Amino acid sequence: MASSLASPSPVLKKPVKLACIQLAAGSDKQANLEHARSKVLEAAQAGAGIIVLPECFNSPYGCDFFPRYAETLLPSPPPRDQSPSFHALSAMAAEAGAYLVGGSIPERDPQVPDRYYNTSLTFDRRGRLLATHRKVHLFDIDIPGKITFRESDVLSPGNKVTVVDLPDYGRIGVAICYDVRFPELAAIAARKGCFALVYPGAFNLTTGPMHWKLLAQGRAVDNQVYVALCSPARDVSGPYHAWGHSMIVDPLAEVVVEAEEKEAIVSWGLDNGKIEEVRRNIPLTTQRRFDVYPDVSQGDVKFTEEGLP
């Protein structure tokens, strides 16, 4: 028996080129921001309408660095001296004339001392903030002899699913890195009509080869949407060795474009016809059995205020 609760069709109103910038960043925040600007403009000049930066694109990645690089993002817009990254991202989106998923930056809570988040800001083509996503699932893992990481020693989690309306194109879901491991978050965003799920991320040399591509393909095949993962470039002289391999996966779960580990821009033209074709040929969206299991997109789901009308 097919479910009567059909998901809303994803609407990508018109084709758009999405670009992931696999940015090489160092410890100089201002230099990172300037470098990001030049790459965002390069992507826009090559025709990208949606541009994505990596997780922690303006600092080294690591618990020791979060407080030192953190910026206060509230009230919004924050005063310039408290968030140079907010204002730089807003300006680069406007200058590029493109939607910008601004990777992520460490955020300082304006009210609670020593409370920090890993936060992604999305701007429209005029540089106006559309949405804020605080990483919901913190990266706490321990693979003995390989990698131990405990973001929760320093960071607090966000508590909302982020679905962003891009007025020219439709909805995207935005989440950060470890969030990609949680299919519920992706399913909720996809069932709210997103045409793409976008993850700034920074996997490592242990879990990157194991799971990065698998997870991108998993989220795409489950939800029949585009998935974009955007990593920093690998810097073996720095404290954290990112996997790289930024990629875009299509709704059939094919990796259509993938970087290596060096700095690169990877881009792909997204097309609603592809989503429709995949959903027509393999009609999961009308075959779900919400009489057997619950629809995670219904009920007490919390969205970013900006996320949905």
Ligand SMILES: O=C(O)CCC(=O)C(=O)O
């Ligand atoms: O899930 C993983 O293996 C890596 C996650 C990560 O690096 C992150 O959340 O920053």
